[in-house]
Amino acid sequence: MMDETFINSYRSPQLSKNWLLNLNPLNKINIYIALGLITLFFQHWQVNVVITLVFILLAVAAGRFKSFISPFLKLGLVIGPFFFIVRAIFWPGENMIFNYGIINITQEGIDLGIQYATIMLVVCGILVLCTVTIKAEDLTYSLEKIGVPHNISFMILSSLQLIIDLKDKTNVIMDSQRSRGIETEGNVFVRIKAFVPVLSPLFLGAISGAEEKTIAMDARAFSSANPNTHLRFLRPTPALEKILVILVDILILGLIILGVVL
Amino acid sequence: MSYIELKNVSYRYPLAETDALKNINYAFEEGKLYGIIGENGGGKTTFCDLIKGLIPSFYGGDLTGEVFIKGKEIREWESSALASTIGYIFQNPFTQISGIKETVFEEIALGLENLGVEREEIIDRVTSVVRQLKIEHLIKNNPNKLSGGQRQRVAFASIIAMETDILVIDEPTSQLDPKGTSDIFEIIHLLKEQGKTILLVEHKIDLIAEYADEVLVIKQGELITNGKTSDVFSNVNLLNEGVNIPQIALLSNDMKEQGKPFDTFAITRSQAREQILKKGSEKICH
Amino acid sequence: MKNRNMGLLIFLIPIGVAVNFVGGQIAVLLKLPLFLDTIGTFTIGAIAGPFAGILVGLLTCLSISITNPQSLFYVINFMLMGLLAGYLAKKGFFTTVPKTIGAGAIMGLIVGISGSLISYFLFNGFGVSGTGVLGGILMGSGVPVWASAFISNMSVDIIDKVPTALVAYLIIRNIPQKTFVKLPNGNVFLNAYKK
Numbered sequence: 001m002m003d004e005t006f007i008n009s010y011r012s013p014q015l016s017k018n019w020l021l022n023l024n025p026l027n028k029i030n031i032y033i034a035l036g037l038i039t040l041f042f043q044h045w046q047v048n049v050v051i052t053l054v055f056i057l058l059a060v061a062a063g064r065f066k067s068f069i070s071p072f073l074k075l076g077l078v079i080g081p082f083f084f085i086v087r088a089i090f091w092p093g094e095n096m097i098f099n100y101g102i103i104n105i106t107q108e109g110i111d112l113g114i115q116y117a118t119i120m121l122v123v124c125g126i127l128v129l130c131t132v133t134i135k136a137e138d139l140t141y142s143l144e145k146i147g148v149p150h151n152i153s154f155m156i157l158s159s160l161q162l163i164i165d166l167k168d169k170t171n172v173i174m175d176s177q178r179s180r181g182i183e184t185e186g187n188v189f190v191r192i193k194a195f196v197p198v199l200s201p202l203f204l205g206a207i208s209g210a211e212e213k214t215i216a217m218d219a220r221a222f223s224s225a226n227p228n229t230h231l232r233f234l235r236p237t238p239a240l241e242k243i244l245v246i247l248v249d250i251l252i253l254g255l256i257i258l259g260v261v262l
Numbered sequence: 263m264s265y266i267e268l269k270n271v272s273y274r275y276p277l278a279e280t281d282a283l284k285n286i287n288y289a290f291e292e293g294k295l296y297g298i299i300g301e302n303g304g305g306k307t308t309f310c311d312l313i314k315g316l317i318p319s320f321y322g323g324d325l326t327g328e329v330f331i332k333g334k335e336i337r338e339w340e341s342s343a344l345a346s347t348i349g350y351i352f353q354n355p356f357t358q359i360s361g362i363k364e365t366v367f368e369e370i371a372l373g374l375e376n377l378g379v380e381r382e383e384i385i386d387r388v389t390s391v392v393r394q395l396k397i398e399h400l401i402k403n404n405p406n407k408l409s410g411g412q413r414q415r416v417a418f419a420s421i422i423a424m425e426t427d428i429l430v431i432d433e434p435t436s437q438l439d440p441k442g443t444s445d446i447f448e449i450i451h452l453l454k455e456q457g458k459t460i461l462l463v464e465h466k467i468d469l470i471a472e473y474a475d476e477v478l479v480i481k482q483g484e485l486i487t488n489g490k491t492s493d494v495f496s497n498v499n500l501l502n503e504g505v506n507i508p509q510i511a512l513l514s515n516d517m518k519e520q521g522k523p524f525d526t527f528a529i530t531r532s533q534a535r536e537q538i539l540k541k542g543s544e545k546i547c548h
Numbered sequence: 549m550k551n552r553n554m555g556l557l558i559f560l561i562p563i564g565v566a567v568n569f570v571g572g573q574i575a576v577l578l579k580l581p582l583f584l585d586t587i588g589t590f591t592i593g594a595i596a597g598p599f600a601g602i603l604v605g606l607l608t609c610l611s612i613s614i615t616n617p618q619s620l621f622y623v624i625n626f627m628l629m630g631l632l633a634g635y636l637a638k639k640g641f642f643t644t645v646p647k648t649i650g651a652g653a654i655m656g657l658i659v660g661i662s663g664s665l666i667s668y669f670l671f672n673g674f675g676v677s678g679t680g681v682l683g684g685i686l687m688g689s690g691v692p693v694w695a696s697a698f699i700s701n702m703s704v705d706i707i708d709k710v711p712t713a714l715v716a717y718l719i720i721r722n723i724p725q726k727t728f729v730k731l732p733n734g735n736v737f738l739n740a741y742k743k
Contacts, residue, residue: 001398001399002389002392002393002398002401003398003401003402006367006401007367007401010367010385011382011385075615075617079617079618082680083674086674086680086681086683086684087672087684089684089688090674090684090685090687090688091672091684092687092693101688102685102688102689103688104687104688116671116672120617120618123617123618123620124617127613127617127620128614131614137364151558154360154362154558155558155561155562155603155607156607157361158360158361158362158559158562159561159566159607159611160611161361161362161406162361162563162566163565163566163569163570163611164406165361165406165566166566166567166569166570167569167570167573169570170570170574170577174574174577184577184578188580188581191578191579191580192711194578195574195575195578195584195715196715196718198574199570199571199574199587199715199719200718200719200722203591203719204719206563206566206567207563207727208724208727209354209356209357210556210559210560210563211727211730212354212357212358213357213358213361213559214320214555214556214558214559215311215314215316215350215352216350216352216417217360217555217559218316218320218341218345218350218555219314219345219349219350219351219421220345220372220373220421220424221341221342221345221346221373221376221377222376222555223341223555224341224377224378225340225342226342226376226377226378228376228377228378229374229375229378229379229380229381229384230375230381231368231374231375231385232368233381275726276726276729277726277729277738320556320730321726321729321730322730
């Protein structure tokens with residue numbers, strides 16, 4: 001049975017019911033980064049926390065809260081405290097709070113730690129938000145639309161797929177090496193020796209596969225000099241969206257100027 | 263004018279000490295299916311790569327002589343023009359999937375996108391090839407999660423969608439199970455009926471006997487025999503050249519040696535059955 | 549018909565990226581005290597030249613940032629490794645074990661310096677992984693911030709990059725000649741292995 005609805009879906013732009021998800025991927029990145037830049041000019045940890053909250057709200061607005069919050073917390077709860085702790089206990093400062101051996105807690109260290117930990121929350125927010133609100137193929141489509149060659153698209157998308165494929169193969173090879181009696185446990189030298197036999201077949205197999213893939217893709221007119229077309233496409237950016245993005249940028253620029261002046 | 267013509271073609275891979283192809287002369291005609299057989303490492307794949315235009319542009323090395331595709335020398339073809347003239351399918355189902363598309367439908371469309379075909383035409387051509395190959399149930403699937411046999415069918419679909427007149431098919435079933443093999447030969451049969459010119463390398467000799475119009479035997483880089491399929495397989499001396507011969511052809515030969523030859527030399531099961539039924543009825547009549 | 553081997557580079561670069569990932573993953577699975585997460589950059593850079601190496605580094609950094617956001621700030625380092633691997637391989641490093649160790653040490657030194665500068669100017673001298681703790685301990689013992697940044701980053705980079713280069717060397721030795729023929733730096737290796 002041919003699924004006509006599915007085939008027809010390629011006749012209109014890829015759209016979801018959510019206004020935020022429907023923004024052009026490059027515009028999304030523009031907004032996220034512009035928000036993130038605010039942190040650099042204010043230097044108040046409270047500002048960083050507010051921006052982090054804005055990212056969480058954006059995830060809610062995109063209907064992606066569930067997929068956002070778990071990786072965000074996993075990253076944020078590791079990176080944030082790490083950035084705080086190393087600064088809090090090691091940073092040399094004048095106002096000593098506690099000192100024992102190499103541990104040297106100062107007010108300056110704590111302030112610096114809070115500042116950096118919250119900046120990193122913002123960075124994690126930007127990255128996780130990008131991954132949950134932008135599809136890789138939509139990103140490469142919009143990059144191609146602004147003139148990035150489709151070879152670059154291929155490299156990006158292919159890298160993402162190959163990471164998945166090679167990770168799967170790694171697990172298979174690790175298991176088979178173990179069952180062939182190659183030690184993957186034991187002391188450090190034993191384990192170092194196990195590294196190459198696992199990676200090498202994977203890597204060499206992929207390289208010879210690359211030659212075949214070159215031939216296969218050549219047969220699919222990969223090196224064609226004609227400008228390529230797109231079966232799957234996004235809507236042209238609506239005027240309202242362009243205005244919105246420019247307004248956001250101007251507003252943030254204004255905030256930054258305000259912050260610098262103050 | 264021949265469709266594909268090779269004149270005094272020799273080729274040596276870079277760093278190699280002997281020629282992989284030696285002084286080959288042959289002219290392929292439009293609309294026929296050519297079976298290419300011979301020992302492994304004898305030059306069959308090199309021969310395919312040559313006609314696909316990968317020699318010397320991809321492999322390097324020394325090519326002498328001339329190869330004409332539709333009257334134009336291979337070195338003068340643009341790569342994309344060649345891609346829309348000659349389709350190429352080979353044995354590994356995994357490396358023929360691009361790895362950058364989320365659905366089988368988009369995967370099949372990739373070659374057409376690269377050629378710059380308009381969207382509506384892409385949809386029409388992909389839909390039609392999906393119907394022909396009976397893979398309607400796969401179009402929404404992720405091509406990176408298909409079985410080998412399914413991938414190979416998608417690889418065929420992707421090439422067929424490009425509507426090339428010539429297809430070079432190099433051991434398409436060597437990594438497939440019997441079901442996968444019969445699916446692929448159903449497709450090859452379809453292509454033949456559509457009048458495509460097909461060069462097929464295949465070890466399953468009974469399938470060559472059944473489908474090929476002409477057979478070329480390549481050994482150590484030389485074209486040692488060629489001709490109509492039944493003529494080539496009626497020469498059992500080929501066994502000494504390391505070439506498999508269909509069991510039915512051997513049976514026909516045995517009958518001849520026993521002094522009771524078939525009226526026509528049978529190389530496939532259906533031909534043999536026809537001959538045996540005919541002989542049987544003659545016997546009853548006398 | 550000229551740019552077919554360009555095609556091969558386009559397919560090798562994603563492999564470099566994916567190998568960086570799985571190299572790092574295997575190192576973790578085997579509980580090795582090394583990162584070994586730049587083997588793809590080293591190898592592809594070495595065989596396919598500086599430009600391919602830079603692209604492997606850039607794409608690796610972008611994809612690794614999704615799970616490791618602080619990497620984003622070290623993007624220059626990721627690209628520098630690809631550039632250096634390509635350049636040094638062209639000069640004949642990576643053809644023998646001693647030269648490979650040399651290449652690893654040079655690369656460790658240079659990315660160590662650039663990493664320290666990044667850590668110093670962006671992160672108060674603290675590296676963003678275990679190096680941060682090491683740097684911190686040095687600071688706590690009274691070593692100046694700039695020196696702590698350099699010592700912690702550079703020692704870790706040199707310890708990691710020499711074995712990384714050696715693994716890349718082992719991989720390169722097993723790449724078939726017919727593949728080298730099609731690669732930008734291929735001749736260097738073909739000539740070296742002929743002797």
